[in-house]
Amino acid sequence: MTGRLPNPLMKRLRQLTSLTAEELTVVEDLCRQVRGVPAHQMIASEGAVPNSLHVLLDGWAARQKIRRDGSRQFSAILIPGDICDIDALHLARYDYGVVAMTDCKVAVVDRAQLLDVYEREPNIARVLTWLAFVDNAMLTAWITMLGRARALERISHLFCELKTRLEIVDLAEKDRFDLPLTQEEIADTVGLTSVHVNRMLRQMKDEGLVRNGTNRRLMIVDESQLERISSFTPSYLHVEGMRR
Amino acid sequence: MTGRLPNPLMKRLRQLTSLTAEELTVVEDLCRQVRGVPAHQMIASEGAVPNSLHVLLDGWAARQKIRRDGSRQFSAILIPGDICDIDALHLARYDYGVVAMTDCKVAVVDRAQLLDVYEREPNIARVLTWLAFVDNAMLTAWITMLGRARALERISHLFCELKTRLEIVDLAEKDRFDLPLTQEEIADTVGLTSVHVNRMLRQMKDEGLVRNGTNRRLMIVDESQLERISSFTPSYLHVEGMRR
DNA sequence: CGCATACTTGAGCGTTCTCAATACAGGTGG
């Protein structure tokens, strides 16, 4: 399993950071070990002791917490180029599970090996830490949404965020993209029930913001309206890159 | 303003990490520059370019986002020993504001100087990064609460979390502590209105979970009940310390 | 004593949830 598929993490790093060609190669080499994960399987389990990090190369995944009563909340939607579990490097155990939402390909990076690279390559360490802080900023933004925004705004905001992030790794067409999530999964992201998400989506379809795409997938159409509804500004995603 | 007040960050680091005495001294020396901040004043402003980090030495503060419509959401409640803005070290601008909720004392750590220490003292760098990841875990836990828990559970969970964190820096008595937050501030933490928080607190008082303390402060009394109500488990706070 | 701030309580409304029934699409096996 030593894949040679295009690595979307490289795309992000080239665009957002000032790593040299050699440093990029070091990162790319760390991602040689590739594993396929079928939809709905776990990539990492809550509570386990992390021995490796996972870079999502293809497909969609999510970080999740399952509550005592069985309800589920996603704390991050992961797209190609995302590190599924950066904190595995530093924390003693996983605080969340990572689950594949579609069939996925993940690079499995050995933890000890990565720690080693940290010693030798301070720039790489800095970049990965930076990525963690961007994650942090995304979490903060979501807290604001979940705490203070109504249903329509939450969903619109989610769509805008995903669009922006997909663009960085060239996975969104201009003004539209396919969403491989079920309404239940959207609900578990934005803190609503699937029934209510359904009603909101109906309304959004009626207003021409989204429509049904191919293969039972939702297609996001009118970005500017969505941005208006959710007062979306991408600054928290730090798309302009690292502070040099 | 070169204070010599006991530094609660030291307490945390001694307890949770394996820094040597010399390393601890280095951190303590970084905190020599102390500034008093009156209640309701900003410690750091959203959107600004960070030039220093702030360690909360005394008082309570919070990270906040203000939304277009004027509503406010806190993403973290800060108590003595907390770093108000760790990501200031890595990100190009503040994604949130930090506001003093009571009169505060903060150590102002020069960013460039800290980056310098990062080079020379890898252990300190590791520890600060670890603290950032614990922050991250707290954000994730809050997302789950905001997305999936009802009012009573959210408030109870907040109280349990605060209790646990206060204990680490010796600021909670056994089974009780004083809360210097207004009901409005609690509301902006748990994503409710102050009116509804009031009603929930009434219920909690009636059930003997909390009572009115001195000086208009709320006093948290029955910890075990609160833990039951909110299914609180402190594992996400990583109170057992760093992975060695 | 008077002001400002926070807390308290009620009434009515709106958003979101629950429960439940139905429709639909895609995949599987006969």
Place this chain on the structure above:
DNA sequence: CCACCTGTATTGAGAACGCTCAAGTATGCG
């Protein structure tokens, strides 16, 4: 190629939770 089965989407009705608006009451501070 059809029949069936499963998971997802859709829709309705009613209830619950939390919000808004508004008035009134404490409390601390100057």
